[in-house]
Amino acid sequence: MGNLVEIENLSVSFSTYGGSVHAVRGVSLTIRSGECLAVVGESGCGKSVTAQTLLRLIPTPPAQISGRVRFEGADLLGLTERQMNAIRGDQIGMIFQDPMTSLNPTMQIGRQITEGLREHHPSMRKAEAKRRAIEVLAQVGIPEPEHQLKRYAYEFSGGMRQRAVIAMAIICRPRLLIADEPTTALDVTTQAQILELIGRLKEETGMAVMLITHDMGVVSHMAERIAVFYAGQVVEEGPAAEVFRRPSHPYTVALLRSRPRLDLDRSQSLLSIPGTPPDLFAPPAGCGFAARCGLALKVCRTHQAPPFALKDSHHSAACWLHHPLALARHGEPTRERLEQEVCHAR
């Protein structure tokens, strides 16, 4: 299938009083039609900024954006605001982290759900929009949808609100749904339900999903591909099964090992990465992970590694250990070796 989204060498920086924050530094990504791409990485690594750039929700200034973002061939960064508005909500839907604040407290849920639809289909009758709203509310699993239209956000629980927010995002049947940490603010049971819902909607509608999360566990069932973010860059990217089976960037390994695992006993199971991510006001010239990486080579501190294609198809890691010379001298950086060098028991 063709590429729905192509992001090429995207950089976003914010001018602040303290200097420039380089939030996104040369990210390249593709999302194919109908697939789920998971974007993972710890808080502050540029996931949300990347996603919001896709919808051009980041105001410039204060932000500066460079690179290229294509959606179905159109160069989004070059569109007028009006052309962009025709895409927002219609072709690309977005849901945000906190369902508590994503809904307007003073507007009826029904109106919030239909307003996007009526914006994109000005000739649509009110009754028709209402019928469609009831349909999506049912689709996202809200009981008695016809009775919910006149209610307000405060009358809904967190999980119900996130369902309503999802209904808002999919009512125009977008080609892409961006879900920015859609479950982070919810309790564990609700988390699972919402993820299941997003997965089901993807199957039912054939839309692509960009699922952003800081939790590797969240993506294991749903994502076809994974992009691992670190300090504003993509450090590893590939088919989900490959990334889980053979994580190839030291940071990915660390990320996988920093969550509980059932196959190891307790003393071994929780490991943490010492150190902190680099300062995005003055990002390092070399690998962003070098200061925390037990395997760092000399070149790591001076030069950024390009994404090296790995032996299995479509899997790449931006780490010098995969350079042919390093491979020749040190051999394959296996998961065990990376774990040993990067992670330390808590």
Add this chain to the structure above:
Amino acid sequence: MVRYILKRFLISLVTLLGLVTAVFFLVRMMPGDPFLSDKLTPEIRENMLRYWGFDRPLHVQYLHYLGNLIRGDLGISMHYNSVPINRLIADAFPQSADLGIRALMLAVVMGTTLGIVSALNRGRWLDYACILVAIIGVSLPDFIMGYLLQFVFGLKLKLLPIALWKGFKYTILPTIALSFYTTALLTRIMRASMLEVVHQDFIKVAKAKGLSTFQIVWRHQIRNAILPVVTLLGPITAAILTGTFVIESIYAVPGMGKYYVLGIQNLDYSQILGLTVFYGAFLVMANFAVDIVYGFIDPRIRVDRRERGA
């Protein structure tokens, strides 16, 4: 919603009763009495006090007053040849109310508009112009504003009459003078509130739906930003109503201010009490109305059974 309105109404009644009680006793605790004068012999004083019923026990007087009040009778003025207070109010209140309502409407419309304009042009000259107006308005007292407008537009430019109350042209300066402070206050509050709301997630969500800037501002931003202004309508009405006294005397408007001041000077118990109760009732009603309006705008305020989970 019905429960909410009933509850607000009961609270209003209790507030009013509290006010009547407090003023009734406070007035009588002021030093002196209405008939303190060298010209009156003690005998005449006695007669006068008896005539007005001040010789009876306080609680009897109080219950008597409440009884009259329930029938809508505010008593009789002691100094205006026994004119009923109801008549005084009927004569004077229309002018005060006219001035007050004009000022209130001007302040609310101007204040919210300037606040919105200011916030939407944040950091540009229009914003700074609005902020300047707001600072001047908040720092100048009513009466200085009153004299200043008289001086500039009446005496120097000779554009508008400087006093009296004889038609629309006469209302312009006092209305502006009376509303200026409130306009400035509301400008500041509306601006701050707009800037706070714009950072809320639901604004970003609205943008992600593909709505135009105008729709986002109008449907989502202003509607939520105006809530603090609505809450303030009660106190603002009070401030403007009491402010009318000063402005009325500067512009010689024949309103309630005159009677209030004279009533206090003469220790005219029934006049002070009557006017205060009238104003109190008016304010309590205004607050009641504001609560209702607020309930309509912000659904979370309507505390009803469903929300409490009963």
